[in-house]
Amino acid sequence: MDPLIMIGAVTVAGVLIGGGVHFIPVGGAPAAIATATGVGTGTAMLAAGGGMTGLITAAAMTGSPLWLILAAGAAGSALMLAVTMLVGNWVYVWGVGCVPVSAKVDTDPLTKLPQDKYVTPGTEGHGIPTVCFVSGVIGGLLGGIGGGLAYWAIYESLVTLPAYIPLIAGKASLAAAMLAGIFALGLFFINAVIASYNIGGTIEGFHDPKFKRLPRGVLACLIASLVTGLIGVLLLMGGVF
Amino acid sequence: MSVAAGGGGGEPAVDPKKLLALGLIGGLLGIYATPINPILGPLLAALGAVCAIVWGADAIARVASYGLGTGVPSIGYMSLAIGIIGVLAGLAGGIWIGPAYVLLAPLIGLILAVVLGGVVALVGKRVVGMKIPILVSCTMELAGASALSVLGFSAAIAGSYAMPAILVSVVSTGFIGLLFIMNTMAIQHPFNACLGPQENRVRTLKLAASTAFFAMTIVGILGIGYTTAWWVIAVIGAIAWFISIRAFLQASAEESASVAWTGWWPEEEEH
Numbered sequence: 001m002d003p004l005i006m007i008g009a010v011t012v013a014g015v016l017i018g019g020g021v022h023f024i025p026v027g028g029a030p031a032a033i034a035t036a037t038g039v040g041t042g043t044a045m046l047a048a049g050g051g052m053t054g055l056i057t058a059a060a061m062t063g064s065p066l067w068l069i070l071a072a073g074a075a076g077s078a079l080m081l082a083v084t085m086l087v088g089n090w091v092y093v094w095g096v097g098c099v100p101v102s103a104k105v106d107t108d109p110l111t112k113l114p115q116d117k118y119v120t121p122g123t124e125g126h127g128i129p130t131v132c133f134v135s136g137v138i139g140g141l142l143g144g145i146g147g148g149l150a151y152w153a154i155y156e157s158l159v160t161l162p163a164y165i166p167l168i169a170g171k172a173s174l175a176a177a178m179l180a181g182i183f184a185l186g187l188f189f190i191n192a193v194i195a196s197y198n199i200g201g202t203i204e205g206f207h208d209p210k211f212k213r214l215p216r217g218v219l220a221c222l223i224a225s226l227v228t229g230l231i232g233v234l235l236l237m238g239g240v241f
Numbered sequence: 242m243s244v245a246a247g248g249g250g251g252e253p254a255v256d257p258k259k260l261l262a263l264g265l266i267g268g269l270l271g272i273y274a275t276p277i278n279p280i281l282g283p284l285l286a287a288l289g290a291v292c293a294i295v296w297g298a299d300a301i302a303r304v305a306s307y308g309l310g311t312g313v314p315s316i317g318y319m320s321l322a323i324g325i326i327g328v329l330a331g332l333a334g335g336i337w338i339g340p341a342y343v344l345l346a347p348l349i350g351l352i353l354a355v356v357l358g359g360v361v362a363l364v365g366k367r368v369v370g371m372k373i374p375i376l377v378s379c380t381m382e383l384a385g386a387s388a389l390s391v392l393g394f395s396a397a398i399a400g401s402y403a404m405p406a407i408l409v410s411v412v413s414t415g416f417i418g419l420l421f422i423m424n425t426m427a428i429q430h431p432f433n434a435c436l437g438p439q440e441n442r443v444r445t446l447k448l449a450a451s452t453a454f455f456a457m458t459i460v461g462i463l464g465i466g467y468t469t470a471w472w473v474i475a476v477i478g479a480i481a482w483f484i485s486i487r488a489f490l491q492a493s494a495e496e497s498a499s500v501a502w503t504g505w506w507p508e509e510e511e512h
Contacts, residue, residue: 028312044315048422163405175413179329182417186322190361193311193319198369201310220368227360228326231353234334 001157003236007229009153013184014191014225015218016146021047021195022214023139024081025132028202030124034096037103037125037132037204039088043196044189046081047143051188053080054144055181058151062172066152073148078140085128085136092127100127104204110134125204135205143188150187154180157236179235187228191221254442257299261382264296268389272347275396283397283470284477287460290393291453291481294427297386298449302432302442304379309371313436317429320380321421323361324387327354328395329412331388332404347402351388358384383428390424390453391417394460400468410467423459427452441496447489454482 024046027038039046057076061069092098101118102108103125108115111130119125128136158164158176165173198217203210271289275282297320305313331350335343362380365371392402398416399406411417431449435441461475468474494500 042312042315044312044318048318163408175408178412178415178417179408182325182412182421183329185418185421186326189318189322190326193315194361194365194369196311196315197309197365197371201312216368216370220364223364223368224361227357231326231330231357234330234337234353237334237337 001153001160003157003233006153006157006236007226007233010150010187010229010232011222011225013146013150013153014187014221014228016149017051017143017188018191018195018221018225019214019218020139020142020144020146021192022199022203022211022217023135023142023206024050024203025085025128025136025205026196026199026202030202031126034092034098034126035120035123036202037101037127037129038202039085039128039136042201043192046084047188047192049084050077050081050140050143051147051185051192053077054140054147055151055184055188058144058148059177059181062155062177069152070145070148073146073151074141074144077144077147078137081136081140082133085133089128089133096126098126100129101125102129102132102204102207104208105131109207131207132205135207138206143192146191147184147188150184151180154183154232154235161236183232183235187225190224190228194220194224255299255446257303260296260299260446264293264386264389267292268296268386268393269347269351272389272393272396272402273344275400275402279400279468280470280473283400283464283468284473286393286402287397287457287474287478288393290390290397290424290460291450291457293386293389293393294424294453294456295446295449297383297390297428298431298452299442299446300379300382300386301429302436302440302445304373304375304383305432305436306440307373307375309373313433314425314429316380316383317425319361320358320383320387321391321425321428323357323384324354324389324391324424325417325421327351327357327384328388328392332392332402332407336404343403346404347392350392351385354384354388355381387424387428390428391420394420394424394456397457397460397470397474398464398467400464400470416463419463420460423456427456439496441492444489444492444496447485447492451482451485451489454478454485458482 025038030036031038032040054073054077058073061072099118103119159173164176195217268289271285274285328350331353332346335346358381362377395407395411396402399410431445435445457478464471
């Protein structure tokens with residue numbers, strides 16, 4: 001594959017990952033004690049869960065057409081985040097005993113259910129209400145597509161090189177898959193953390209006022225991913241040993 | 242969410258320049274010593290990675306004292322991601338320049354990681370608008386420390402710092418993913434566990450040494466089948482871990498107001 005296409009794919013992938021993180025309801029430490037809406041952990045943990053699952057499902061499709069790899073990555077990441085949010089909600093509802101409710105909007109933009117009446121005074125909502133759940137799944141889909149795209153671009157570039165020739169069953173190269181996987185994972189973490197710096201740690205989803213910072217986060221991820229892609233070209237150039 | 246970290250740029254108990262020198266020189270010396278002897282070389286590479294982890298733990302303590310807003314682990318994961326990308330690209334790049342320049346490969350990897358770390362931190366400062374004065378320098382240090390820690394442990398497992406050997410025994414086996422998470426934990430955990438108004442940097446670094454030696458022990462076990470030095474690395478790592486975690490626990494007990502045993506909870510629930 002042409003190195004320029006690889007750089008372009010990695011840049012687009014980084015933008016998709018960084019943009020996707022803005023959709024995910026990251027609640028951080030306040031959500032861990034049910035005093036804020038969202039999943040009670042930081043972006044890095046959600047990126048680890050969603051990103052790795054997406055990369056594993058994308059890598060399982062190695063050798064398939066591009067759209068299948070992207071779909072597999074998107075399904076894996078979105079599914080992992082959906083399960084995380086669902087099980088988190090079980091803990092909030094039946095463990096903590098609070099209603100999933102958002103404090104950022106008066107009525108849920110999707111279900112039109114009233115929110116403000118159910119927010120415990122002194123808190124910023126609890127659990128993962130419908131709008132946050134849908135937003136999180138969209139974020140997982142975007143992130144998974146990004147991860148799959150980066151994996152596909154690097155794998156397809158590496159697998160043509162003589163150094164990565166030993167193929168499993170004449171189809172896939174383990175070394176190329178691992179190298180592409182770890183590179184895509186690194187890209188995932190870099191962009192997830194930059195996006196999380198942009199949102200200041202916590203966000204509820206696309207209905208959150210902080211979501212307006214998306215263009216700045218996308219620009220930041222674009223620059224960082226472009227440089228990452230440029231460095232990644234060395235993998236292809238040096239792969240001829 | 243904001244990290245309730247103490248200090249915020251106060252006078253550090255340990256000179257950061259000394260730790261930088263320890264991590265940079267110790268790490269590079271250890272990695273370059275890998276080929277000297279099949280037993281001693283991998284051991285020195287693993288010890289070099291330990292030096293780099295202690296340096297990284299100090300750098301993360303300095304930058305996270307300002308309160309990143311995203312928790313301490315996030316910058317740890319990010320710098321390890323930068324470090325791994327830099328190291329793999331650098332090792333491959335050393336081969337691209339020519340076979341005579343394989344010796345330069347670890348250095349190229351370190352420089353690439355530091356440059357990428359600088360770019361990401363500049364983006365964070367200029368585009369995103371982070372207000373941490375030492376963000377750029379500390380992220381560059383962290384990226385360098387991460388790169389050296391991954392490279393050192395990889396060289397210890399593979400018994401060589403050349404890309405083909407590392408590709409076979411570290412990347413293809415998937416150990417690189419384990420090194421990613423394990424080194425992140427070793428670098429970010431010490432400050433994440435010790436932060437607060439009474440944080441004592443010497444105590445934090447004792448914990449950093451223990452996490453680093455624990456990682457080294459695991460690396461020794463990973464090396465079974467790839468290097469004859471695996472048991473030396475594992476045994477020395479385990480002994481050093483015991484010494485450092487003992488020192489950390491003693492320091493914690495000394496600096497606490499008191500250590501008391503609360504007893505078990507009552508037999509019957511009180512209503």
